[in-house]
Amino acid sequence: MTQPTVAGVPVVVRGLARDQQEHGWDVAVASPADGDLPGWLADLGVPHLAWRASRDPGVTVPSEVLRLRRLVREVDPDVVHLHSAKAGLAGRLALRGARPTVFQPHAWSFEAAQGPVARLARLWERSGTQWTHLLVCVSEDERRRGEDVGIRARTVVLPNGIDLERYRSTGAAERVTARRALGLEDRPTVVCIGRLAQQKGQDVLLESLPAVRSRVPDVQVVLVGDGPDADALRSRAGEDVRFVGAQPDVRPWLTAADVVALPSRWEAGLSLVAMEAMALGRSVVSTDVAGARDGLAGAGAVVPREDAAALASALTTRLEDPGLAESEGRAGRVAVESAHDLAVTSRRVREAYETVLAGGLPGAGRGPRRP
Numbered sequence: 248m249t250q251p252t253v254a255g256v257p258v259v260v261r262g263l264a265r266d267q268q269e270h271g272w273d274v275a276v277a278s279p280a281d282g283d284l285p286g287w288l289a290d291l292g293v294p295h296l297a298w299r300a301s302r303d304p305g306v307t308v309p310s311e312v313l314r315l316r317r318l319v320r321e322v323d324p325d326v327v328h329l330h331s332a333k334a335g336l337a338g339r340l341a342l343r344g345a346r347p348t349v350f351q352p353h354a355w356s357f358e359a360a361q362g363p364v365a366r367l368a369r370l371w372e373r374s375g376t377q378w379t380h381l382l383v384c385v386s387e388d389e390r391r392r393g394e395d396v397g398i399r400a401r402t403v404v405l406p407n408g409i410d411l412e413r414y415r416s417t418g419a420a421e422r423v424t425a426r427r428a429l430g431l432e433d434r435p436t437v438v439c440i441g442r443l444a445q446q447k448g449q450d451v452l453l454e455s456l457p458a459v460r461s462r463v464p465d466v467q468v469v470l471v472g473d474g475p476d477a478d479a480l481r482s483r484a485g486e487d488v489r490f491v492g493a494q495p496d497v498r499p500w501l502t503a504a505d506v507v508a509l510p511s512r513w514e515a516g517l518s519l520v521a522m523e524a525m526a527l528g529r530s531v532v533s534t535d536v537a538g539a540r541d542g543l544a545g546a547g548a549v550v551p552r553e554d555a556a557a558l559a560s561a562l563t564t565r566l567e568d569p570g571l572a573e574s575e576g577r578a579g580r581v582a583v584e585s586a587h588d589l590a591v592t593s594r595r596v597r598e599a600y601e602t603v604l605a606g607g608l609p610g611a612g613r614g615p616r617r618p
Contacts, residue, residue: 253280266593386516388537408592443474448510458559517542527580546579
């Protein structure tokens with residue numbers, strides 16, 4: 248089960264569903280019918296169960312819980328894997344521990360809120376562990392931040408992975424070719440990929456640009472993605488900032504970059520975009536979110552969150568020194584090959600399911616079953 252159906256989370260779901268199907272498991276995915284995921288599942292031949300649900304919690308939660316409960320009865324799954332905060336909320340309320348339940352937050356809900364809402368989110372996440380047979384965190388940072396607020400659950404850390412065959416290292420020649428194909432000028436280029444929303448921090452990137460332009464006057468910036476902040480960001484961007492909307496394949500845009508900027512305010516761990524950029528041999532400048540310091544492994548720079556001056560300095564350094572950016576790109580490729588292979592991650596998820604099944608349910612009398 249997942250909500251959202253766009254950006255990084257459904258990419259993870261697609262990869263896991265493909266792997267499980269290829270290993271002979273029966274897989275179905277419940278999600279809203281919008282976004283990219285339903286089409287991807289259709290291409291894979293994986294059943295999609297339409298689950299009408301908003302992205303945020305609110306008055307719709309009771310009806311969303313009832314709809315999920317009906318879907319679970321119809322499918323009768325051995326294991327349910329809940330992806331992201333909203334599915335984690337509705338799914339655990341629907342199941343209440345009656346079936347083996349795996350929850351993967353993909354960033355804690357309380358980190359996206361403030362004040363009373365954040366306090367309620369922390370309270371819920373602590374309470375929700377009673378119906379969580381396994382918690383999957385994508386980084387040690389995410390696990391630790393959960394423990395820091397009292398979230399105690401059986402936990403495994405499984406970093407996200409990418410298909411290394413699909414993302415092959417590229418160099419300067421491919422960069423020029425990609426720019427030409429995308430209609431970009433062949434000049435210093437920063438690419439930022441992500442939902443146009445507060446979490447992803449594109450406003451901080453725009454704030455940093457005057458300082459970048461003062462040293463690299465011909466810089467061009469490309470924002471790939473769409474979201475609720477699109478209009479506000481366009482209103483403050485200059486002519487050298489190009490908005491290209493959501494793209495079904497981000498590889499050409501990453502290939503066109505000299506540097507990939509990730510100015511996020513929070514993440515669960517090293518983002519898929521960071522891994523994809525590294526696999527393609529591109530230098531990454533990221534804010535100090537969960538997993539960035541360990542995950543980048545010499546593949547770029549990590550700067551403080553909300554610090555436009557530090558972001559500008561790191562971007563400019565790499566735009567002025569292509570040799571540095573190229574060497575960081577090579578280091579990034581090595582790093583993802585060693586730690587973020589999707590095949591390895593998918594196998595470890597299957598092993599985690601089997602461990603949960605072998606343990607059964609407390610007091611339920613259900614033994615191991617083939618998923």
